[in-house]
Amino acid sequence: MTITQLKYVLAVAQYQNFTKAAEKVFVTQPTLSMQIQKLEDELDIQIFDRSKKPIELTETGKKIVNQARNIVNESDRIQDIVDQEKGYIGGEFKIGVIPTVMPTLLPMFLRNFVNKYPKVKLRIEELTTDSIIDALQDGSIDAAIAATPLNNDMIKERILYYEPFVVYDPRYATQEKSKIKVEDLNADELLLLEDGHCFKDSVLNLCRNTRDTEDEHFMLESGSFETLIKLADEGLGMTLLPYLNTMDLSDRKKENLRFFEDPSPAREVSLIYHHSELKLQIIDALQNVIAGVIKGAIAFSNVQIVSPISKK
Incomplete structure (x- = not known):
């Protein structure tokens, strides 16, 4: 049994296709x-059911894949230890980004990071x-950019910035531009992101801070x-936007x-x-680059953080 064989097994398990996994x-x-x-001959078991389309793991194969993932992740950590000791900033780094941050933050820092750390x-x-x-828990990514706090003891969080909510x-447009109070929001008129977006959960939590929304009706989700x-714009309600999403709006909007x-x-x-992550030199580099570009675009400090964790 080799690490390479286990990596091949993980690839087929992920893509459910031998040709795509090989690529x-x-x-x-x-x-x-x-x-x-x-590997299957050595273990005298069948890992994949090749009669299914797409290919499926057998019950024993599922257990093997879980263990293989741990073994491969731990083997990769050997090189991570060496890189960290040498202060080397390089190699593959897998990062996840939530959908409501990806289109605004990524264009701001990605080119700078790639140029600085080729x-x-x-x-x-x-x-x-x-x-x-x-x-993060199964080791398939090294880090992520997400709304926090997540209240997860297994995950460490480094704050990058605070992003206010803005009413749209x-x-x-025809009213005096006085600032609005949270309690002035009409929950019945809010247009929300669909389920799965933590920004939606934050908005719902914001409303629950000031009123009981259990019986409120939300018109539309997108x-x-x-x-x-x-x-x-069609008069179907109002919505809340993260501040960075307002920067590219037209002057009219x-x-x-x-x-x-x-x-x-x-x-x-x-x-x-993850608290056991070893590629801290790359995490430091990411944090420094993002902090350098974000401070010129967003500098709010007098804010009240709204939890992204859904309250059932």
């Missing part, structure tokens, strides 16, 4: 198939908070802020924005990683 691990499909067959191979994936937590409502803005009174409700955005 991802940069070997020919016959080579990958032969090595997995050798030896780091970033692998960036858009993931929900729940998926990020699972991926075209009805405010998968993107762009759609919510268009719905609001910015007339529809209204800020909250201090302390403004806000989300805390952090760089997070």
Whole structure:
């Protein structure tokens, strides 16, 4: 049994296809198939049910994959230890980013980071908070950028910035631009992101801080802020946006924005990683680069952090 064979098994388990898995691990499909067959022969069990389309793990195969993932992750940590001791900033680094942060923050820092640390191979994936937590725990990503605090003892959090919520409502375009109070929000008129977005949970938690919303009816849910803005423009309600999402709005649409009174409700955005993570030199580098670009765009401090954790 070899580490390479276990990596091939993990690839097939992930992609449920021998050809695609071979492409991802940069070997020919016959080579990958032969090595997995050798492992199955050695163990005298069947890891994959090849009669199914797509390929499925057998019950024993599921247990083997869980253990293989641990073994492969631990073997990779040997090189991480060496890199950390040498202060080497390079190699592959897998990072997850929540959907409501990806389109605004990533363009701000990615080019700077790549130029400053060309030896780091970033692998960036858009993931929900729940998926990020699972991926950090099973070692399939090294770090993530997400709304915090998550109240998870296994995860460390480094705060990057505080991002206030901003009301978007075209009805405010013709009104005096006084600041709004949280209790002035009409929960019945809020347009929300669909389930799975932690920003939706933050908005719901914000409303629950001031009123009982158990019996409130929310009109519409959507998968993107762009759609919510268009719905609001059609007079179907109001929505809340993270501050960075307001920066690229046209001057006309910015007339529809209204800020909250201090302390403004806000989300805390952090760089997070498993407490056993060893690639701390890359995490330090990411934190420094992001901090350098974000301070010029967002500098709010008098805020009230709203939890991203869903309250059932």
